[in-house]
Amino acid sequence: MTAPQALPAPIVGARKLLVIMSDLLFRSKIDEVARRLGLELRVAKNPEQLERQLAAGEPALAIIDLEEGTLDPFAAIARVRAAAPSVAILGFAGHGNVDAIRRAREGGVIVLARSGFTVQLPLLLTEIAERERGRAAG
DSSP states (O other): OOOOOOOOOOOSSOEEEEEEOOOHHHHHHHHHHHHHTTEEEEEESSHHHHHHHHHTOOOSEEEEETTOSSSOHHHHHHHHHHHOTTSEEEEEEOTTOHHHHHHHHHTTOEEEEHHHHHHHHHHHHHHHHHHHHHHHHO
C-alpha cells in the first residue's frame, strides 16, 4: 500500500467552488478535499440558491451532478455559462446515462463517470488550486 500523496499548501485567499447538487455524500467528499486545498464550497440545491451563489461572484470551478433531481442540471449549466462564461464546469453521471453525458459534453462540460469521480477529485481540485495559486501570484 502506498502512502497518500501530499496535497499542496492551501491557496491564500480561498477561491470558491460552486457545487450544484443535493447529494450530501458527494458534497461532503468534495468539501473534505477542497478545504485541504484552501477552496471553499458554495452549494446550490435549487434555482434560487444557484442565483444567489452566482450573484456572490465568479467561482473557480462549478461541479454539477448531471442526475440532480432538485433542479434541471442543463438549465443550471446554461445559467452558469451566462453568469461566468470562462468558468470550467465539471459534471458527473452514471456511465449508463448516455443522454445526460452527451448533452453535457455538447454544452462544454467536462464529464466524469460517477464511479470515478471521487477517485479523480483530489487531482482535479489540486489542478484548480494550482491554477488559482498562479493567478494570485501573477
